[in-house]
Amino acid sequence: MDWDKLRIFHAVADAGSLTHAGDTLRLSQSAVSRQVRALEESLNTNLFHRHARGLILTEQGELLFDATQSMVKRLEAAEARIKDSEEEVFGELRVTTSTGFGSLWLAPRLPKLYEKYPELKIDLMLEERVLDLPMREADVAIRMKEPSQADLIRKRLMSVKMRLYASPSYIKTHGVPEKIEDMVHHRLICQHPRSAQVSAGLALTQRLMTYDLPSMLTVNNYFGVLQAVIHDLGIGILPDYITLDFDGVVRVLDELESVEVPVYLAYPEELRHSKRVEALRDFVQDEIIDYRRALRNGELSQ
Numbered sequence: 001m002d003w004d005k006l007r008i009f010h011a012v013a014d015a016g017s018l019t020h021a022g023d024t025l026r027l028s029q030s031a032v033s034r035q036v037r038a039l040e041e042s043l044n045t046n047l048f049h050r051h052a053r054g055l056i057l058t059e060q061g062e063l064l065f066d067a068t069q070s071m072v073k074r075l076e077a078a079e080a081r082i083k084d085s086e087e088e089v090f091g092e093l094r095v096t097t098s099t100g101f102g103s104l105w106l107a108p109r110l111p112k113l114y115e116k117y118p119e120l121k122i123d124l125m126l127e128e129r130v131l132d133l134p135m136r137e138a139d140v141a142i143r144m145k146e147p148s149q150a151d152l153i154r155k156r157l158m159s160v161k162m163r164l165y166a167s168p169s170y171i172k173t174h175g176v177p178e179k180i181e182d183m184v185h186h187r188l189i190c191q192h193p194r195s196a197q198v199s200a201g202l203a204l205t206q207r208l209m210t211y212d213l214p215s216m217l218t219v220n221n222y223f224g225v226l227q228a229v230i231h232d233l234g235i236g237i238l239p240d241y242i243t244l245d246f247d248g249v250v251r252v253l254d255e256l257e258s259v260e261v262p263v264y265l266a267y268p269e270e271l272r273h274s275k276r277v278e279a280l281r282d283f284v285q286d287e288i289i290d291y292r293r294a295l296r297n298g299e300l301s302q
Contacts, residue, residue, distance in 0.1 A: 001039070001042065001043075002039070002042075004035070005035050005036075005038060005039040005042075006039070006064075006068050006071070007025075007068075008021070008025060008027070008032055008035040008036065008039075009035075009036055009039055009047065009064065009065075009068065010065065010068040010069070010072060011024050011025050011032075012032060012036055012048070012055060013047075013048075013055075013057055013061065013065045013068075016054045016055055016056075017054050017055065018032050018033050018036075018055070036048070043060070043064075045058070045060045046058050046060070046061075047060060047061035047064060048061055070135070073135050073136040074136075076136050077136050077268070077270050077271070089117040089119070089120055089275045089276055089278075089279040090117070090119035090120060090121075090276075091119075091120070091121060091276060092121040092122075092123060092276075093120060093121065093122050093123070093139055093140065093276040093277070093280060094122075094123040094125065094137075094138045094139045094140070095122055095123070095124050095125065095138065095139065095140045095141075095142070095280065096125040096126075096127070096131045096137075096138040096140070096141045096142075097124075097125075097126065097141065097142040097143065098126065098127075098128055098142075098143070098144060098221070098222075099126040099127065099128065099221035099222070099223055100221050100222030100223055100239060101142060101144070101239075101263070102124055102126040102142075103126060103221075103223045104222060104223060104226065104239070104241070104242055104245070104246075105241050105242075105245070106124070106142065106284075107124065108245055109287050110122065110124075112283070112287075113279070113280070113283045116279075116283075117279055120276065120279065122280075125138060128195075128196035128197070128221075129196070130143065130147075132149065133147070133149060133152055133266060133267060133268050134149055134150065134151050134152070134268055136268070139267060139268075139271060139274070139276070139277060140265065140266070140267045140277055140280055140281070141264075141265070141266045141267070142157070142263065142264070142265050142266075142284070143263070143264050143266070144160075144198045144261050144262070144263060144264075145198065145261075145262060145264065146262060146264050147264060147266040149266075151268060151269045151270075152266045152267065152268060152269065153266065153267055153268075153269055153272060154264050154265070154266040155264065155265050155266075155281070155285075156262055156263070156264055157263045157264065157265055157284065157285070157288050158262075158263050158288050158291070158292065159260040159261060159262055159263065160239045160240055160241055160260070160261050160263060161200070161239070161240045161257045161258050161259070161260055161261065162198075162200055162201045162204050162237050162238065162239055162240070162257065162258035162261070163237070163238065163239075163240050163251055163256070163257045163258075164235050164236070164237060164238075164251065164252050164253050164256055165229055165235070165236055165238050165242070165243075165249040165250065165251055165252065166229060166234070166235045166236070166249065166250055166252050167229055167230050167231075167232050167248055167249060167250070168248070168250055169232050170229075170232040170233075170234070170235070171250060171252070173232070174186060176252055177235070177252055177253055179253075180208070180211070180253060180256060181211065183208055183211055183213060183235070183253075184211055184212065184213060184214065186213075186215075186234055186235050187213075187215040187216065187217060187233060187234030187235070188208055188209075188213050188215075188216045188217075188234060188235060188236075188237075189216070189217045189218075189219070189225050189228045189229055189233060189234045189235065189236035189237070190205045190208075190216070190217075190218060190219075190225060190236065190237040191205065191218065191219060191220060191221070191222070191225065191237070192218035192219070192220060193205055193206060193209070193218075195218075195220045195221075196220075198261050200258035200259050200260070200261045201237060201239075201258060201261075203258060203259075204237055204256075204257075204258045205237060208237075215234070217233055217234060222238055222239060222242075225237065225238055226238060226242060226246065226249070229249055230246070230248045230249060235252060239261075240257075241291065244291065244294050244295065265281060265284060267281075
């Protein structure tokens with residue numbers, strides 16, 4: 001099959017419109033239509049259902065679109081490798097991680113990375129869904145469990161634990177719980193048990209919920225939990241790394257914590273020699289070293 005025709009078909013299928021695909025490809029609508037028709041004739045099948053409101057893929061069109069989607073992802077990976085300079089770090093780097101870790105730990109540290117590499121363009125994708133790195137949905141992932149996808153280079157960065165925190169003003173008003181049973185006198189702030197989260201956080205939440213708490217606030221990510229805690233709404237379950245960056249929270253019930261949660265950095269094997277990936281990997285590892293050093297110093301000072 002002619003790659004030019006496949007490329008135009010892919011753009012039309014992606015846009016759902018001959019006009020929009022033409023704008024993307026800088027071709028006229030008639031030129032795009034001719035190429036699609038020619039591809040359909042060569043395959044002896046219809047690839048689209050044509051409606052007044054746009055184009056919808058046929059079953060055969062869906063099969064071909066899946067194939068061209070895979071081809072496009074592979075070409076993007078090849079382009080990224082080709083464009084990587086041996087001396088400089090520049091261009092786009094797509095990084096996916098959870099909303100909590102990305103907003104509370106990674107984003108506050110990125111100014112240092114941009115200071116060192118001002119021409120780097122980071123697309124930070126914060127979501128709980130695990131993106132497909134081999135299919136180039138992202139270049140680098142930082143996740144709270146070891147990635148299971150094949151053909152990935154992975155490195156364990158650190159471990160975190162889920163603990164209980166409150167604001168100083170909340171404690172001044174409502175007091176400090178001395179034992180876990182005292183939580184019945186406080187509002188618990190946590191992720192909803194049905195929301196996507198690490199199993200360690202869920203286990204701690206479920207344990208506390210067995211005490212028939214009179215009041216709760218559930219949020220679908222740890223950034224929201226933190227905002228509720230610092231605004232004096234109650235006692236929240238949060239990852240321990242927030243204590244170094246946020247002075248407005250105090251740990252309560254020191255004996256209560258989750259099991260360790262591993263944090264992994266992963267990227268596709270084909271990006272092994274990418275200077276952008278190398279720059280981010282080394283930066284995160286250096287920040288982890290500084291984080292551990294600060295954590296040790298904080299523990300010793302207590």
